[in-house]
Amino acid sequence: MSSLEILKDYDVVGNYSQDEVNGFSNDVIPTLINAVIDFYPKTLLDCMAGDGNLGQRCLETFAERKVPAPEMQVLEFSRVQSEIAKARLAQWNSTVWTGDILTMATHDGEPLFTENMFDCIMIKSANHEIPLASQLQMYSQLFRILKPGGLFINLGFAFEDEKARDEVRHLAQCKDSLAGLHGAAANRYFLMKDEFYAFLQNAGFNGIRPLKTFNYNISADRVGKNYFPTERAKYQAFKNAVASSAHLKENGFIESKGTDLAFLARGEITIAFKP
Numbered sequence: 017m018s019s020l021e022i023l024k025d026y027d028v029v030g031n032y033s034q035d036e037v038n039g040f041s042n043d044v045i046p047t048l049i050n051a052v053i054d055f056y057p058k059t060l061l062d063c064m065a066g067d068g069n070l071g072q073r074c075l076e077t078f079a080e081r082k083v084p085a086p087e088m089q090v091l092e093f094s095r096v097q098s099e100i101a102k103a104r105l106a107q108w109n110s111t112v113w114t115g116d117i118l119t120m121a122t123h124d125g126e127p128l129f130t131e132n133m134f135d136c137i138m139i140k141s142a143n144h145e146i147p148l149a150s151q152l153q154m155y156s157q158l159f160r161i162l163k164p165g166g167l168f169i170n171l172g173f174a175f176e177d178e179k180a181r182d183e184v185r186h187l188a189q190c191k192d193s194l195a196g197l198h199g200a201a202a203n204r205y206f207l208m209k210d211e212f213y214a215f216l217q218n219a220g221f222n223g224i225r226p227l228k229t230f231n232y233n234i235s236a237d238r239v240g241k242n243y244f245p246t247e248r249a250k251y252q253a254f255k256n257a258v259a260s261s262a263h264l265k266e267n268g269f270i271e272s273k274g275t276d277l278a279f280l281a282r283g284e285i286t287i288a289f290k291p
């Protein structure tokens with residue numbers, strides 16, 4: 017799959033609400049943001065930022081808490097999502113770049129960030145977009161551009177049950193295929209928590225630890241509304257796939273609410289430092 021083909025995926029999605037789809041409880045994103053603010057970064061990178069929603073909430077919270085705002089940069093692969101992020105962040109002191117985390121360059125090959133540049137880098141629910149073979153490259157790039165003593169904070173899937181991970185991967189591929197996100201369906205890799213920690217360690221990070229564990233709660237109704245709002249047959253196909261996830265069901269990872277059906281997946285906010 018060429019990068020241009022993958023690039024089309026989040027161009028196709030357009031406007032959507034990532035946090036709504038993931039069904040995080042109200043305390044999850046504030047925990048991440050407060051940890052960033054309490055670190056008092058002067059330079060901050062929102063990486064794989066989608067429409068820039070995390071960067072925006074972060075800068076709003078810096079202002080509410082009357083903490084001096086950092087100079088924020090934003091990196092996103094999709095041109096469409098980058099444009100949405102630019103509009104969202106127009107009033108804030110920030111720069112949005114369209115490029116690739118694996119090269120830390122624009123799609124035209126222009127290098128973006130230098131070594132030891134950021135006090136803090138945050139990634140929200142995106143490291144699973146990168147294939148297994150490139151995972152170490154991603155954390156090594158983050159390590160390179162982080163300052164010594166800098167903080168990497170990641171919110172993402174962190175599975176401890178391999179069968180649950182496999183069924184969630186199947187459901188994600190089902191949703192991606194139905195939504196026409198063929199690059200994502202082929203490339204995504206859902207890490208076990210210990211695989212993730214090993215990659216961070218191999219990239220050079222230390223002080224790796226969980227800040228918070230939580231559940232993703234991904235429901236058929238919310239997926240349908242955000243990815244195929246007018247296509248009833250696709251919604252029903254996804255709901256059927258959730259209903260037939262035997263291991264998730266047996267282990268209490270399927271939840272019904274009225275006529276809606278959701279699956280749960282282990283998530284974690286993880287922090288790691290560059291020595």
Ligand SMILES: C[S@@+](CC[C@H](N)C(=O)[O-])C[C@H]1O[C@@H](n2cnc3c(N)ncnc32)[C@H](O)[C@@H]1O
Pocket residue numbers: 026034035063064065066067068069070091092093094097115116117118139140141142145146
């Ligand atoms: C699931 S979305 C999450 C977006 C955002 N962090 C949020 O929580 O709303 C993952 C994002 O990662 C971006 N992405 C995928 N591969 C990337 C890469 N190689 N470099 C930079 N961004 C990438 C996608 O375009 C997409 O916008």
